[in-house]
Amino acid sequence: MKLSIERGALLKAVSQAQSVVERRNTIPILANVLIEAEGEHVQFRATDLDIEVVDKTVAQVERAGATTVSAVTLHEIVRKLPDGALVTLTDDAAKGRLTVDAGRSNFSLATLPKEDFPVMASSEYDSNFSAPAPVLRRLFDKSKFAISTEETRYYLNGVYMHIADADGGQVLRCVATDGHRLARIDADLPDGASDMPGIIVPRKTVGELRKLLEDDDVQIAVSVSETKVRFATPEITLTSKVIDGTFPDYQRVIPAGNTRRLEVDASEFAKAVDRVSTVSSERSRAVKLSLDEDRLVLSVNSPDSGAAEEELAVAYGDERLEIGFNAKYLLEIASQVDRENAVFMFNSSGDPTLMREGNDTTAVYVVMPMRV
Amino acid sequence: MDCDAFYASVEKRDNPELADKPVIVGGGRRGVVSAACYVARIRGVKSAMPMFQALKKCPDAVVVKPRMDVYAAVSKEIRKMMEELTPAIEPLSLDEAFLDLRGTEKLHGHPPAVMLARLVKRMRDELGIGGSIGLSHNKFLAKIASDLDKPQGFAVIGQAETQQFLNDKPVRLIWGVGSTTQDALERAGIRLFSDLMRWEREDLHARFGSRGERLWHLARGQDKRRVSRNAPIKSISNETTFFEDTSDREILLGHLWRMCEKVTDRAKARELAGAVATLKLKTTKHGILTRRVTLRDPTQMAETLFQATKSLFDQLDHKQGYRLIGAGLSQLHPDTLADRTPDLLDPMAAQRATVERARDDIRKKFGSDAIIKGRSLR
Numbered sequence: 001m002k003l004s005i006e007r008g009a010l011l012k013a014v015s016q017a018q019s020v021v022e023r024r025n026t027i028p029i030l031a032n033v034l035i036e037a038e039g040e041h042v043q044f045r046a047t048d049l050d051i052e053v054v055d056k057t058v059a060q061v062e063r064a065g066a067t068t069v070s071a072v073t074l075h076e077i078v079r080k081l082p083d084g085a086l087v088t089l090t091d092d093a094a095k096g097r098l099t100v101d102a103g104r105s106n107f108s109l110a111t112l113p114k115e116d117f118p119v120m121a122s123s124e125y126d127s128n129f130s131a132p133a134p135v136l137r138r139l140f141d142k143s144k145f146a147i148s149t150e151e152t153r154y155y156l157n158g159v160y161m162h163i164a165d166a167d168g169g170q171v172l173r174c175v176a177t178d179g180h181r182l183a184r185i186d187a188d189l190p191d192g193a194s195d196m197p198g199i200i201v202p203r204k205t206v207g208e209l210r211k212l213l214e215d216d217d218v219q220i221a222v223s224v225s226e227t228k229v230r231f232a233t234p235e236i237t238l239t240s241k242v243i244d245g246t247f248p249d250y251q252r253v254i255p256a257g258n259t260r261r262l263e264v265d266a267s268e269f270a271k272a273v274d275r276v277s278t279v280s281s282e283r284s285r286a287v288k289l290s291l292d293e294d295r296l297v298l299s300v301n302s303p304d305s306g307a308a309e310e311e312l313a314v315a316y317g318d319e320r321l322e323i324g325f326n327a328k329y330l331l332e333i334a335s336q337v338d339r340e341n342a343v344f345m346f347n348s349s350g351d352p353t354l355m356r357e358g359n360d361t362t363a364v365y366v367v368m369p370m371r372v
Numbered sequence: 373m374d375c376d377a378f379y380a381s382v383e384k385r386d387n388p389e390l391a392d393k394p395v396i397v398g399g400g401r402r403g404v405v406s407a408a409c410y411v412a413r414i415r416g417v418k419s420a421m422p423m424f425q426a427l428k429k430c431p432d433a434v435v436v437k438p439r440m441d442v443y444a445a446v447s448k449e450i451r452k453m454m455e456e457l458t459p460a461i462e463p464l465s466l467d468e469a470f471l472d473l474r475g476t477e478k479l480h481g482h483p484p485a486v487m488l489a490r491l492v493k494r495m496r497d498e499l500g501i502g503g504s505i506g507l508s509h510n511k512f513l514a515k516i517a518s519d520l521d522k523p524q525g526f527a528v529i530g531q532a533e534t535q536q537f538l539n540d541k542p543v544r545l546i547w548g549v550g551s552t553t554q555d556a557l558e559r560a561g562i563r564l565f566s567d568l569m570r571w572e573r574e575d576l577h578a579r580f581g582s583r584g585e586r587l588w589h590l591a592r593g594q595d596k597r598r599v600s601r602n603a604p605i606k607s608i609s610n611e612t613t614f615f616e617d618t619s620d621r622e623i624l625l626g627h628l629w630r631m632c633e634k635v636t637d638r639a640k641a642r643e644l645a646g647a648v649a650t651l652k653l654k655t656t657k658h659g660i661l662t663r664r665v666t667l668r669d670p671t672q673m674a675e676t677l678f679q680a681t682k683s684l685f686d687q688l689d690h691k692q693g694y695r696l697i698g699a700g701l702s703q704l705h706p707d708t709l710a711d712r713t714p715d716l717l718d719p720m721a722a723q724r725a726t727v728e729r730a731r732d733d734i735r736k737k738f739g740s741d742a743i744i745k746g747r748s749l750r
Contacts, residue, residue, distance in 0.1 A: 152665065152683040179668065179715040253716045286712070326713065352716055371712040 001065025001091040003037045005057070007102065010087050011078045013055035016211055016236065017046035018075040020053045032068035034117045035089065035098075037061045045119070046071050051205055051240045052120040066114040067091040069098045077107055120239055125223035125230065127196040131172070133220055135187045136231075137213040139174040140206050142185045142363055145332045147203050148178030155245030159206055161229075162198030162247075163189065167361070170194055175250050179368075181329050182250060183336070186362040196224045200243035205229070212236050254366055255352050258345035260318040262291060266337035266357075268312060273334065276300045276308040277327035285328055286372045291321040291346075300327075323349040324372030333365040373454065373491065376502040376523035378467035380409035382446055383436045385500035394433040396426055404615065406438050410523055422615030443467075446499060453494055457487050462599045468518075470511055472599035489526065509534075512595035516545050534593035538565040546590055552658070556580070565591050605642065609650065610634040611698025617656045619693040626750030628685065629678050631699040633748070636674040637740075639701055640732065645670035645710030646701025649680035653688075654696035661688065669713050670705045675724050677701060 017033040025031060025048070034045040042059040045052065077100055081087065085102040091111065092099065100107040140159060148156035156178060164173040164186070171186040172193055201209070212220060212233050223230040230239045277287055280300045290297040294316055299309040323346060333355050334342055340358035347353070355365040375381065379397040384390045394412035398405045403423040415430040427433060447466040454461050457480070460472035473484035480487050485507055492503045504525035506517025513529045520527035529537055542564055544554050560579060562568050568576075568591035576584030589595065610631045618624060628651075639645060647670040653661045663684040671677060681699045715721050734743045 150668070152680075152687075177716060179717045180713055182716060248717050253719070324712075350714070350722075366716065368713055368716050 001035070001037050001067060002063040002088070003042050003059045003061045004086055004088045005042060005059040007078060007081050007083065007085040007087055009057050009059075011075075013042075013044045013057050014071065014075045014078050016053055016055050016208070017044045018071040019211075020046045020048055020051055020208060021071045022048045023072075029068065029112050029116045029118070031070055031072065032112055032117065033071035033074060034066065034068045034114060034119075035091075036066040036114075037089075038064045045117070047118060047120060048204075049118060049120075050202065051208060051238065053208060053239075054237045056235055056237075065091055065093075067093070067098055067111045068114055068117050069109045069111050073109060074100070081105065123225055123228050125225045125228070127193060127224045128221070129190045129192040129196070130219045130221050131187075131190045131193075132216075133213045133218045133233075134216050135172075135190075136209070136220055136222075139172070139185050139187050140201075140209060140213075142336050143174045143176040143183040144203070144206050145336075146176040146178055146181050146183040146365075147206070148176075149203075150178065153179075155200060155243055155247055158200040158202040158243045160198060160200050160247040160250075161196075161224075163194060163196055171362075172196075175247070177248075177250060177253075177366075180326070181333060181368065182253065182366040183333075184250065184254065184364045184366075190222075193222075197226050198247070199224055199226075199229055200245060200247055201229060202240065202243055205238070205240040208238055208240075212238060253352060254364065255345070255347060255354050258347040258351070258354050260291075260321060260346040261316070262296065262344040262346065263315040263341050264296065264312060264344070266334050266342035269342060270331055270334040272298050272310045272312055273327055273330050276310050277331075279306040279308045280327060285326050286324050286370050287327045287330060288322060288324045288372045291316050291318075291323075293317065318346075321346055321349065323353070324370045325353075325367060326370050329367050333367055336363065336365065373450075373469055373471060373488070374504050374506070374518040374522070375450070375467035375495075376504055377407055377409045377413070378446075378501065379407035379438060379443055380412075380436075381501050382439075382443055384409060386442070390434055390436075394430050396423075396430070396433045396435050397438050398423055398426075399435055399437045404613075408433075420613065424615070446501060449499055450495060450501070450503075453491055453498075457491060460599045460601060462601060470514065470599045485526075485528065492524070492526075510593070510595040511597050511599065512547070512590055513593055515547060516541075529593075538591070538593055539569070541565050543568060543587075546587070552660070553583075605644065605704060607650075607700055607702035607704065608635050608638050608642075608644070608646065609652070609698055609700025609702075610638075611652055611696055613654075613696045614694070617693040617695045619690060621690075622750050624685070624694060624697055625682060626747055627697045628681055628699060629674075629745065629747050629750075631697060632678040632681060633674045635699050635701055636672050636677055639672040639704075639707070643707045644701075644704045645672040645707045646677075647671075647703040647705060648701065649677050649684070650698075650700040650702060651681040651684040652696070652698035652700065653685075653694050656693045656695055658695075663688070664702075666703075668715065670703070670707075670710050671701075672707050672710050673725055673728055675728055676711070676721075 021031055036043045040058055041056050044055045081102045088101040090099045096111050098109045098111050143159050147158060160175045162173055163170055166186055170189045172189050174185045176183050209231050212231055218233050221232040227242060228239060229242055273287055276298045277300055280286060280302050288299045294314060296312045296314040297309060301307045337357045343356050345354040349369055352366050352368055357363055380395045383395055383397060394415060395409040396405055396412055396417060397407040405417060405419055405421045405426050407419060408417040412430050412433050417426045417430050443466050454471055458471050458473050458476055462470040477483050488505045492505060495501050495503050502524050504518050504522045506514045506527050508514040508517050508529040509531050517527040517529050543549055543557055543562060568587055573588045576588045612627055612631060648664050648666050650662060650664040665680055665684055667680055677699060731743050
């Protein structure tokens, strides 16, 4: 195999590969990226056995062929090469080496045979549709903060993507929760998606997927089966196993009857929460919200470190309410609001609280209060 | 100061008919011996021995159910007597405590030895409880001395004779050196303190890590730990050894539940809550397995600890039987920080917590067996 490729294109392909490979793994080949050159393209493939990413890009292929080499090392080399450099990759199968030449820099890297590289079995997909990158970006960006890291509830370690019935008909919905907070984000149903089985997209896949969604003009081809999901742009194909488990019935924990309405400028609110929580102890992180006629007082009282208080002008017309939250959770949901005011719907100090942006019900957050 | 057969002595004191009889405190269906009086001990009964085995050795023994509240009250009385000697007291259990008597001779007009002899006499006269004294220049040696001529013992290890005293003693005398450490030491050719003396400090460190460092000091009778009145508690745990190894999940979970209850009872009594739950298992081959998980919120609820340790248990692949199971809480916080954020996905948790609090109240009033979970019968 021998090919030449511009440094920028190579870096993009290799960086996606190196983030998929597992840093600590016991199977040497899994640290490698499979490079396959044929015709006018070169393809970089990496896997951790749960996720596989394939990046196909144009290159000047002199001699077709394939080999595998350490993804992290190759990435480090390409990253350090000067911008605009032309990189030539030459495989010497007899010596088991891949040479990387760019200008006056020459590297020789150990390779492993391409036959040993595990290729994810292709599978049948039940549903194929396409969605604009910004739509998927919103669905996952606004839900991923609520993904649980609890190993015992592995079925919460991802975003539940499924078809749901909303007021205006069927929607494509993403839900994530860790039991403390929950995010439910809806998007218009893409054509051909209505028979998609619900899947739990693992946290790592969500992170990798994000890199495919940077470009606003790209359509993402989505394929879904009971066990796998695939997201593809013309260049990159990301295939992932989905979490084998049942996502809990989240609808019943989204409060429908909360009537006490607070409307507040989200960024002012977040800044104030951040300021008062400075004095809260590491473990506690509790912020108390005291609500009265158009007035919100945020306070922290920590016996060890001190106290803080800040008042905000808000829209609130219900009876007095005192309710505590973990400051981190409040900040996280407040930062999801980007256009309008944050609207909180409370019931009592012990019940889940709902938050949304203005009257937009396509992005709904639930946060559990904390005893203060 | 270490009381002699404390639980059994209290029982004999309160029921003079038992005075000359072998008395075993303990019981329960899968009971083990909690304490045995000296009459029973002569017949071969030991603490932690399964009850059936103890009764085989001593069929005429009178088995008494433990009355922890009574023992706690007596312990408090003893504590009061000790307080008159020094404020620097570090209790190890209900019946055992370190006392730091440095600098008290001027105050009392008598050296520590005299005051300690008076203490045990007072305990015997006023409370009817015997105790043994170990007097030395640090905690490590005092503890060893207190075991030297039990019951009603009084042993002194002076600074000058420390080395000579230790040399021919086995290293298992060191508190915390169990069978595993003993085996490791034996493999290194260390059985007696004199064996330990032959090792360079660096070599012990290289072989046994920080534990080796400690051994080097202890071999020379050096122990700098202070007698601290309120040693902060770092963790609370409880474990139980079965009288028959088992791999039966139901039985193991029954034991686990009881351990969780004991741990959380203590956490509640001390107004503490733990953020990390630990499961400990000892396999038939004496391999120790520990697994821990950080909880969403610090807890002092038995149910929460049980659910957490149970799911740790279910994550293991059980290839063998077990001889011990234990549960623990660590990273302790004041209980004002406990169980503050309810779980959205577990709306029943609040009810379960209410049930547990109510159950605790009932147990406080009518005794710890007044109300139990079905699973504790397994």
